[in-house]
Amino acid sequence: MMGPVDPALREALAKQFPDVFAAEGDLDPNGVVVPAALHVALAKTLKESFGFTLYVSVIATNFPTAEGETYEVATVLRNPTTAQPFWWRVRLGADPQLATLYPLFAGADWQEREQFDLVGVNFVDHPDMRRLMLSEDWEGFPLRKSYAIDTPHTPWR
Amino acid sequence: MAIDDGRSFEHPLYHYWENSPGGGIGLTTLDRLLMHSARHSLWFFPMATSCCAIEFMTAAASRVDLDQAGTIIRPTPRHCDVMVVAGTITVKMAPRVKKLWDQMPEPKWAIAMGSCAICGDFYRDIYSVVPGVDVIIPVDVYIPGCPPNADQVMVALQRLQEKIKLQLEGKFVERDLRPGTMIYPKIGTHGDARQSAEVAQAQLDGARGLGVGGKEHRVPRPAAVQAPPEADATSDSGEQS
Amino acid sequence: MNLRQRDRINPHLDLDTVDAAADLMALNMGPQHPSTHGVLRIKLFLDGEVIIKAVPYPGYLHRGVEKLCERLTCVQLTPIFDKHDYVAPMTNEQALNIALERMLGVEVPRRARYMRTILAELQRLASHLLWLGTFTLDIGGTIGGGASLMMYTFREREPILDVFEMLTGARFHYNTHQVGGNRHDIPDGWAAAVKTCMDQLAARMPEYEEQCVTNSVFLMRTKGIGVIETPLALELGLTGPNLRASGVDLDLRRDAPFHAYDEIKVNVAVSNGCDTHARFEVRIAEMYESIRIVRELIDNVPEGPICSLKPVRTVNQIKLPEGKQMYTAIETPRGELGTWLIGGGAEKGACPYRLKIRPPSLHAMAALPYALVGHTVSDVVAVLGSLDPIMGEVDR
Numbered sequence: 001m002m003g004p005v006d007p008a009l010r011e012a013l014a015k016q017f018p019d020v021f022a023a024e025g026d027l028d029p030n031g032v033v034v035p036a037a038l039h040v041a042l043a044k045t046l047k048e049s050f051g052f053t054l055y056v057s058v059i060a061t062n063f064p065t066a067e068g069e070t071y072e073v074a075t076v077l078r079n080p081t082t083a084q085p086f087w088w089r090v091r092l093g094a095d096p097q098l099a100t101l102y103p104l105f106a107g108a109d110w111q112e113r114e115q116f117d118l119v120g121v122n123f124v125d126h127p128d129m130r131r132l133m134l135s136e137d138w139e140g141f142p143l144r145k146s147y148a149i150d151t152p153h154t155p156w157r
Numbered sequence: 158m159a160i161d162d163g164r165s166f167e168h169p170l171y172h173y174w175e176n177s178p179g180g181g182i183g184l185t186t187l188d189r190l191l192m193h194s195a196r197h198s199l200w201f202f203p204m205a206t207s208c209c210a211i212e213f214m215t216a217a218a219s220r221v222d223l224d225q226a227g228t229i230i231r232p233t234p235r236h237c238d239v240m241v242v243a244g245t246i247t248v249k250m251a252p253r254v255k256k257l258w259d260q261m262p263e264p265k266w267a268i269a270m271g272s273c274a275i276c277g278d279f280y281r282d283i284y285s286v287v288p289g290v291d292v293i294i295p296v297d298v299y300i301p302g303c304p305p306n307a308d309q310v311m312v313a314l315q316r317l318q319e320k321i322k323l324q325l326e327g328k329f330v331e332r333d334l335r336p337g338t339m340i341y342p343k344i345g346t347h348g349d350a351r352q353s354a355e356v357a358q359a360q361l362d363g364a365r366g367l368g369v370g371g372k373e374h375r376v377p378r379p380a381a382v383q384a385p386p387e388a389d390a391t392s393d394s395g396e397q398s
Numbered sequence: 399m400n401l402r403q404r405d406r407i408n409p410h411l412d413l414d415t416v417d418a419a420a421d422l423m424a425l426n427m428g429p430q431h432p433s434t435h436g437v438l439r440i441k442l443f444l445d446g447e448v449i450i451k452a453v454p455y456p457g458y459l460h461r462g463v464e465k466l467c468e469r470l471t472c473v474q475l476t477p478i479f480d481k482h483d484y485v486a487p488m489t490n491e492q493a494l495n496i497a498l499e500r501m502l503g504v505e506v507p508r509r510a511r512y513m514r515t516i517l518a519e520l521q522r523l524a525s526h527l528l529w530l531g532t533f534t535l536d537i538g539g540t541i542g543g544g545a546s547l548m549m550y551t552f553r554e555r556e557p558i559l560d561v562f563e564m565l566t567g568a569r570f571h572y573n574t575h576q577v578g579g580n581r582h583d584i585p586d587g588w589a590a591a592v593k594t595c596m597d598q599l600a601a602r603m604p605e606y607e608e609q610c611v612t613n614s615v616f617l618m619r620t621k622g623i624g625v626i627e628t629p630l631a632l633e634l635g636l637t638g639p640n641l642r643a644s645g646v647d648l649d650l651r652r653d654a655p656f657h658a659y660d661e662i663k664v665n666v667a668v669s670n671g672c673d674t675h676a677r678f679e680v681r682i683a684e685m686y687e688s689i690r691i692v693r694e695l696i697d698n699v700p701e702g703p704i705c706s707l708k709p710v711r712t713v714n715q716i717k718l719p720e721g722k723q724m725y726t727a728i729e730t731p732r733g734e735l736g737t738w739l740i741g742g743g744a745e746k747g748a749c750p751y752r753l754k755i756r757p758p759s760l761h762a763m764a765a766l767p768y769a770l771v772g773h774t775v776s777d778v779v780a781v782l783g784s785l786d787p788i789m790g791e792v793d794r
């Protein structure tokens with residue numbers, strides 16, 4: 001139904017982010033890959049100039065590779081007037097750190113805490129980077145591929 | 158065990174009465190009264206966490222109406238006799254469940270409603286789920302199902318009343334087994350109390366995969382109703398998990 | 399004085415900076431509290447009875463569903479999805495199956511799309527009825543008369559569940575959708591049962607509405623309480639009725655159609671009130687609209703197959719393409735339920751590699767620290783009830 005980026009938006013964005021959007025050919029259908037340094041700037045531009053004011057979600061994923069752990073953080077925004085969603089991805093290395101979107105979107109508060117809790121991506125400058133779902137003393141990050149699904153937690157299981 | 162030998166009913170006045178002439182008669186009458194009221198005014202504490210809680214609410218609401226059995230649902234542990242654990246218990250919740258159970262005054266009973274409370278359902282193997290609430294508290298009656306039908310709460314209540322009666326009469330009460338660990342012949346005793354022997358046998362056979370009457374049994378489909386093969390197979394495959 | 403709500407309220411307020419003369423008290427609400435809609439804990443910092451800061455602690459029902467999704471194949475996932483939002487299992491199944499269908503490029507037959515639309519609207523009605531009952535129960539209290547409306551709404555909800563039972567054999571947790579269509583075809587007499595049920599509900603709805611809006615106590619407890627201003631609602635990612643009550647005209651049924659919504663007209667209810675009462679109004683209006691849609695569609699279900707793929711025979715018959723990622727969202731009774739799906743997991747791609755659920759309730763809960771500040775303790779349940787969170791979906 002919806003491609004990740006519609007052409008008019010891509011053209012407008014190419015002026016500001018030539019590295020990402022002015023490349024040859026089609027953009028990655030899975031979502032544009034953006035350098036971590038541009039993460040906040042892109043979100044700010046989308047929110048303030050293109051009307052993507054609805055904060056939808058943030059998704060962190062763990063990809064273990066032969067060279068070591070890698071992570072991907074995808075962010076989804078939506079334009080409430082056209083109902084068009086927009087998402088992009090940031091690739092991170094073995095020690096995942098990414099700037100927070102909390103100053104731009106209040107909803108990022110809990111969403112980023114949840115991803116920190118389950119995947120272990122650290123969002124820098126977040127005012128309150130605690131676990132959200134699991135108890136404070138939990139060890140490990142359950143949604144990492146190396147975490148066993150049936151990890152015991154004495155005395156309860 | 159939640160059902161103990163009845164010592165928790167003991168009151169200092171008992172000794173006084175027992176020793177006074179004719180007091181024994183009064184005591185037995187009082188015992189009967191206690192027994193009656195304990196059975197017919199069970200107050201429920203809803204330890205309601207997830208989906209089964211909705212079905213428990215339905216049981217309390219218009220159609221099943223638990224109130225007709227003299228129960229009141231009170232969200233305060235200190236007022237209640239029966240804890241109904243309806244829903245998944247997680248590692249984060251487990252200490253709270255234990256604490257709430259400890260706050261309930263004796264005598265107290267527990268009902269585990271739904272497969273999550275019984276054994277953890279398919280969340281059983283997950284890092285954050287307690288595999289069955291009987292890891293934490295002793296359970297008297299299990300209601301199997303995901304979720305159990307609302308009227309099964311009523312059946313469980315009857316089973317509990319029966320157990321309380323036996324126990325207060327000083328009879329031996331067999332412990333209900335967790336359905337997962339049950340051997341087949343016990344299925345009938347645990348489920349619907351009004352179930353007849355034939356129905357129980359049919360259910361038992363069905364559970365063993367034999368079909369009704371111990372034979373391979375299949376109802377042939379009348380030719381007129383037969384749907385085209387694609388749609389037919391589709392509706393065939395609708396087994397509930 | 400005219401600061402935006404976001405700037406006015408700091409959910410991470412450092413209490414040491416508050417005037418030392420203020421006699422602050424911390425009050426813990428939950429996790430076992432009858433009005434928290436499940437197991438939610440809120441820590442309230444009070445000055446007298448006024449809330450200075452509210453810190454919700456979710457996670458008491460964290461069942462690790464996203465981890466489980468990586469271990470189960472796509473066919474096995476449908477019954478798991480029933481259990482997140484256990485008040486609206488139908489729409490949850492649809493969210494999963496639409497995500498899988500879009501990733502695989504599978505077409506759904508027209509009959510199945512119509513059936514899905516009817517089921518979604520019926521589910522919306524059942525969900526909103528349960529919300530209306532519990533919301534008024536929270537506000538009125540069991541003893542204070544709140545339970546009377548709850549009894550009525552549960553009575554109305556039963557026929558809808560019976561209709562579902564006729565179709566699928568289950569009261570809830572239906573497992574009636576599959577990739578490419580539905581599993582259970584419409585049985586004889588189903589349309590008549592749905593119509594009877596809708597007629598009954600349509601006749602009684604005005605009465606229930608009147609019970610609330612003519613009650614001055616109800617109005618006092620809802621008007622001007624729990625305000626979430628439009629920019630903040632957008633920033634937080636509120637969706638569905640909560641967002642529409644904050645004055646944003648966004649409904650995925652109309653704006654990004656799925657099922658058969660592109661063939662029918664959906665009237666979207668919007669209110670500019672931003673408060674608890676506005677959320678009440680929007681949901682009531684949605685219920686009337688759902689009744690209208692069901693009545694319109696129930697006689698026009700087209701003939702044809704109900705599934706475009708082969709019926710389910712083995713658990714790993716559906717394979718997802720490796721490395722493909724996608725965000726798909728549909729409108730459920732609670733708002734935008736999205737799934738971020740990455741294909742190519744275990745079992746040679748039959749399991750998703752990662753499946754993140756975007757729960758509308760979690761975003762609604764995140765509004766609490768903003769909406770509660772300045773109100774009294776008794777308003778907590780009113781605000782919480784009006785946001786209609788389901789803890790199964792918040793914690794997953």
Ligand code: SF4
Binds near residue numbers: 273305
């Ligand atoms: S047994 Fe089934 S219905 Fe009950 S809480 Fe568990 S998953 Fe939900």
